[in-house]
Amino acid sequence: MRHTISMLLENESGALSRVAGLFSARGYNIESLTVAPTEDETLSRLTLVTSGSEDVIEQITKQLNKLVDVVKLVDLTEGQHIEREMLLIKVNAGGATRDEIRRAVDKHQARILDESETTCTIELTGTSDTLDAFVTAVSRAGIIEVVRSGVSGIARGENSLRV
Amino acid sequence: MELTGADIFVRCLADEGVEHVFGYPGGAALHIYDALYRQDKVKHILVRHEQGAAHAADGYARATGRPGVVLVTSGPGVTNTITGIATAYMDSIPLVVFSGQVATSLIGDDAFQEVDAVGISRPCVKHNFLVKDVKDLAATIKKAFYIASTGRPGPVLVDIPKDVTAHKCEYEYPRTVSMRSYSPVTDGDPAQIHQAVDLMLSAKRPMIYTGGGIVLGEASAALTELVRLLGYPCTNTLMGLGAYPATDPLFVGMLGMHGTYEANMAMHECDVLIGIGARFDDRVTGDLNKFCPHARIIHVDVDPSSISKNVPAAIPVVGASGPVINEMIRLIKASDRKPDKEALVAWWKQIGQWRAMNCLEYDRESQLIKPQYVVETLYDITGGDAYITSDVGQHQMWAAQYYKFDKPRRWINSGGLGTMGFGLPAAMGVKLAFPDATVACITGEASIQMCLQELSTCKQYDLPVKIVNLNNRYMGMVRQWQEFFYDRRYSHSYMDALPDFVKLTEAYGHIGFKIEKPGDVEGALKEAFAMKDRLVFLDFITDQTENVYPMIAAGKGQHEMHLKPCKAVVPTDRELA
Numbered sequence A: 001m002r003h004t005i006s007m008l009l010e011n012e013s014g015a016l017s018r019v020a021g022l023f024s025a026r027g028y029n030i031e032s033l034t035v036a037p038t039e040d041e042t043l044s045r046l047t048l049v050t051s052g053s054e055d056v057i058e059q060i061t062k063q064l065n066k067l068v069d070v071v072k073l074v075d076l077t078e079g080q081h082i083e084r085e086m087l088l089i090k091v092n093a094g095g096a097t098r099d100e101i102r103r104a105v106d107k108h109q110a111r112i113l114d115e116s117e118t119t120c121t122i123e124l125t126g127t128s129d130t131l132d133a134f135v136t137a138v139s140r141a142g143i144i145e146v147v148r149s150g151v152s153g154i155a156r157g158e159n160s161l162r163v
Numbered sequence B: 001m002e003l004t005g006a007d008i009f010v011r012c013l014a015d016e017g018v019e020h021v022f023g024y025p026g027g028a029a030l031h032i033y034d035a036l037y038r039q040d041k042v043k044h045i046l047v048r049h050e051q052g053a054a055h056a057a058d059g060y061a062r063a064t065g066r067p068g069v070v071l072v073t074s075g076p077g078v079t080n081t082i083t084g085i086a087t088a089y090m091d092s093i094p095l096v097v098f099s100g101q102v103a104t105s106l107i108g109d110d111a112f113q114e115v116d117a118v119g120i121s122r123p124c125v126k127h128n129f130l131v132k133d134v135k136d137l138a139a140t141i142k143k144a145f146y147i148a149s150t151g152r153p154g155p156v157l158v159d160i161p162k163d164v165t166a167h168k169c170e171y172e173y174p175r176t177v178s179m180r181s182y183s184p185v186t187d188g189d190p191a192q193i194h195q196a197v198d199l200m201l202s203a204k205r206p207m208i209y210t211g212g213g214i215v216l217g218e219a220s221a222a223l224t225e226l227v228r229l230l231g232y233p234c235t236n237t238l239m240g241l242g243a244y245p246a247t248d249p250l251f252v253g254m255l256g257m258h259g260t261y262e263a264n265m266a267m268h269e270c271d272v273l274i275g276i277g278a279r280f281d282d283r284v285t286g287d288l289n290k291f292c293p294h295a296r297i298i299h300v301d302v303d304p305s306s307i308s309k310n311v312p313a314a315i316p317v318v319g320a321s322g323p324v325i326n327e328m329i330r331l332i333k334a335s336d337r338k339p340d341k342e343a344l345v346a347w348w349k350q351i352g353q354w355r356a357m358n359c360l361e362y363d364r365e366s367q368l369i370k371p372q373y374v375v376e377t378l379y380d381i382t383g384g385d386a387y388i389t390s391d392v393g394q395h396q397m398w399a400a401q402y403y404k405f406d407k408p409r410r411w412i413n414s415g416g417l418g419t420m421g422f423g424l425p426a427a428m429g430v431k432l433a434f435p436d437a438t439v440a441c442i443t444g445e446a447s448i449q450m451c452l453q454e455l456s457t458c459k460q461y462d463l464p465v466k467i468v469n470l471n472n473r474y475m476g477m478v479r480q481w482q483e484f485f486y487d488r489r490y491s492h493s494y495m496d497a498l499p500d501f502v503k504l505t506e507a508y509g510h511i512g513f514k515i516e517k518p519g520d521v522e523g524a525l526k527e528a529f530a531m532k533d534r535l536v537f538l539d540f541i542t543d544q545t546e547n548v549y550p551m552i553a554a555g556k557g558q559h560e561m562h563l564k565p566c567k568a569v570v571p572t573d574r575e576l577a
Helices: A015-026 A054-066 A097-107 A128-141 B005-015 B027-037 B050-064 B082-090 B117-124 B134-149 B162-166 B190-201 B212-216 B220-230 B261-269 B321-334 B341-355 B371-381 B394-402 B423-433 B452-460 B476-485 B501-507 B518-530
Strands: A002-010 A032-037 A043-051 A070-075 A081-092 A111-115 A119-126 A143-148 A152-155 B002-004 B020-023 B043-046 B068-072 B095-101 B127-130 B155-161 B168-170 B206-210 B234-236 B251-254 B272-276 B296-301 B315-318 B387-390 B439-444 B466-471 B511-515 B536-541
Touching: A002 A015, A002 A054, A002 A152, A015 A032, A015 A043, A015 A054, A015 B117, A054 A070, A081 A128, A097 A111, A097 A119, A097 A128, A119 A128, A128 A143, B002 B005, B005 B027, B005 B134, B005 B162, B005 B168, B020 B050, B020 B423, B027 B068, B027 B095, B027 B162, B043 B452, B050 B068, B050 B082, B050 B095, B050 B423, B050 B452, B082 B095, B082 B117, B082 B155, B095 B117, B095 B134, B095 B162, B117 B127, B117 B155, B127 B134, B134 B155, B134 B162, B134 B168, B155 B162, B190 B272, B190 B296, B190 B315, B190 B321, B206 B220, B206 B261, B212 B220, B212 B321, B220 B321, B234 B261, B251 B261, B251 B394, B261 B341, B272 B321, B296 B321, B371 B394, B371 B439, B371 B466, B371 B518, B387 B394, B387 B423, B394 B439, B394 B466, B394 B476, B423 B439, B423 B452, B466 B501, B466 B518, B501 B511, B501 B536, B511 B518, B518 B536
Parallel strands: B020 B043, B020 B068, B068 B095, B095 B155, B127 B155, B206 B234, B206 B272, B234 B251, B272 B296, B296 B315, B387 B439, B439 B466, B466 B536, B511 B536
Antiparallel strands: A002 A043, A002 A070, A032 A043, A081 A119, A081 A143, A081 A152, A111 A119, B002 B168
8 A cells, every 4th residue: 555654854865765774675665755854943843755564654653753863753653744846848839739728727727838940848737647737638638748746745634743 | 160071071081980991092182182181080991992891881881880982083983983882872881982074164175184073973872972172171071971871871972073173262061051952751650550460460461571771771780670570580681680689589580582482481471570671682582573473562661762662561651760769669569469479389390391392401421622611611610790891693693591690780792783893892891990899701713803902902001811712713793694594505704714712812922721532621721710910811712612591583482482402413524624
């Protein structure tokens, strides 16, 4: 099953490689991983999407918690939460396909960031499924580049991940 | 007053109470070596290879319980320690390894003797640091010792660039350390312990299975009290030997791949398994689908990730072995319930029948020296009170089976990583920690050659350990597996072109004996161990065909042991000549 794990990490060089190294050393999957500093500059927030049986997910969270640089960790999948991912996509948009692209952009509430004679660069933020659907929708036009940020997640309501 | 980083480094070690450092100098560490030269609080032991430094510090740590300390230079200096660091990591041994690094301005330039020490050691350390500013040096060293020695212990590496050791700042050694991201647990959850005790007291066929966590947690006395209070059988893992007295009637021997028949059968048949400070390693469990099929399992461990990793626990308890066992004892004493006497009598009767198989019996009439006989005789003449280090292979298993350890920290071996070459440097570390103790390294002719150069260190620092070489001219365990599982194709396991160990030892300034007849074994051992101030290398020419029994083949269940010592069919020296 797919799990979204979010953690606060000491904002130190090498901390990210400890997380990534753990996954390769123990043979766990990483589907996506995003990391950036928080309002507290000593901390980074990392969101990681992985998949595995319940036993494997339990080991993953235990092993992550064991890393000295991991300050706090939550498996967002265990509760109500919000996930968002950003997509930047460049597609062929010459001639008649441009209208087709525009219709898809409107339908998915995406935004055109840049246009040239033959291309169109689009931004869309949403769940991974929404992004997948949009990529499929515009794929007929011909995809030139896909850039996805990986999933960021946060708990709903009053639950929070803080030090 | 401002001090250089190098002087701060040495002051930190002294303030941390470090007496001995095992190391080897080199360019990036020269400022530190200069600071060591100008003081007399911290004693430096110059090894002959950095792997030896790591193993010696490891042996020192295993024997004393205090962190072992290593100091090496950058590049090859630190890469040579990696095997030793990984060895300590697998067995949860507190080690602090300091490596010199090229100057911060050169990092990343492929400078001379530059290697990414933090990157290369990451998978086999508990934690590591690169110190980029001299102002962080003292605090980092404090953290390194704290992390290495608390919770589930382990090695910590601190990489120190050369310019950091030259820069100056005010020195103050932090008295305490607190880290928001690291707070090891000690006491277990009272409700969980309560449940565990309830299950323990309901058992009809209980089994207590403990490992290195008892030794690391200094919980040997508590465990002994618990086992005697309950009257339950107790088995120890390879790493846990000595944690419960081997000569006690409640002890059923080591378990696992080469464990006793009674220990493995009792594991297989038990209805409640009480695992404390043991990690259900594959060499213990065999086939997980056949492991303890009738048992409800209690698992106590200081590391939550050890619990339910391989075998799901019915009652997990996260906590240090000592406090948890003490709480168990308190609850049992306060409880109205007592162990089921009637059931226990029947259980012990069954265990007695398994014991009667006498699974460790071997041919005592042989005209060739049996390795088991050497270990048994060693046990007798040292009064069972020596520190025994070992290398890895058949000799290691025979040492574990036939030397009955009654005290913790006396049995020092590489259990998890299985590092050949560990024994001699580890013995050095033990002897340095306890100069008056008897220290012997049980080894084989293959393992001993992997760190043999440390004989020179033993000479320089007057470390008169005894080396008991069970020389069967084979990588014995490799040969045994080839005999059993590779249709007797003995691929590259014969140790050809062996040196004359007696002459070799003499060349290093020590004494060597070669023993070829069973009748000479006892005399040679007595003579060697009477020479308290000399290192003696005892080269026992043993029966090449001897195998380690009992044996559970990889992937088999605990009850599927090979017991019958069928005569091995291997080419002898004469046939190979």
